[in-house]
Amino acid sequence: MKKIRASLGALILLFLPVKSSGQHGNGSTSMQDRFIGAWRLAWLEEPDADGKIHKADCTGLLVYTRDGYMSVQVMYRNPPSENKAAPVQYAQGGYEASFGRYEINDSQTFTFHVEGALVRTLIGKDLKRAYEVSGDQLIVRSPDPNEHWRVAWQHY
Numbered sequence: 001m002k003k004i005r006a007s008l009g010a011l012i013l014l015f016l017p018v019k020s021s022g023q024h025g026n027g028s029t030s031m032q033d034r035f036i037g038a039w040r041l042a043w044l045e046e047p048d049a050d051g052k053i054h055k056a057d058c059t060g061l062l063v064y065t066r067d068g069y070m071s072v073q074v075m076y077r078n079p080p081s082e083n084k085a086a087p088v089q090y091a092q093g094g095y096e097a098s099f100g101r102y103e104i105n106d107s108q109t110f111t112f113h114v115e116g117a118l119v120r121t122l123i124g125k126d127l128k129r130a131y132e133v134s135g136d137q138l139i140v141r142s143p144d145p146n147e148h149w150r151v152a153w154q155h156y
Contacts, residue, residue: 031104034133035064039153041074042137046149053148062138062153064102070112071099074151092119108132109143 041060045053060074079094090096100115105128112127130143141150 031107032066035102035104035110035138036066038063038156039138040156042152042154044074044149044151051148060096068101068103069099070102071097073097089119090122098122 039062044056044058046056048054057078058074058076062072064070074096076094098114098117101113102110104110109130114122114125117123128143129140132139136155138153
């Protein structure tokens with residue numbers, strides 16, 4: 001039985017899609033491998049009603065899977081008033097939740113293909129995101145010059 005499970009596990013690994021072309025010939029880890037796993041929200045910066053950037057009082061969880069899926073949840077402890085001027089609304093009632101496929105485009109961006117979201121207008125959208133890896137943190141922001149948020153995720 002152990003042999004069957006081991007063989008099945010090896011077979012499954014052979015067919016997992018790899019979304020990143022960042023695999024290096026020298027055996028170093030691909031960029032996708034650095035994304036894989038669970039991340040806790042370290043901090044989230046966003047503009048307030050006056051346009052000043054501040055750290056939001058929130059908590060969250062981000063998960064990337066090896067087969068190219070991601071899921072994100074953010075809960076504001078004290079939900080901010082709805083900002084109708086924002087170009088895209090990601091949260092509703094102080095909560096953000098979405099999931100879907102992702103692909104790493106290059107060493108600076110990835111695209112999140114939203115398959116499901118609390119804010120239903122996001123479903124079906126392709127959200128391009130800029131990122132940088134700093135130690136065990138993944139810092140993500142929108143490349144859209146009209147969006148002024150930035151979030152850091154700490155790898156568990």
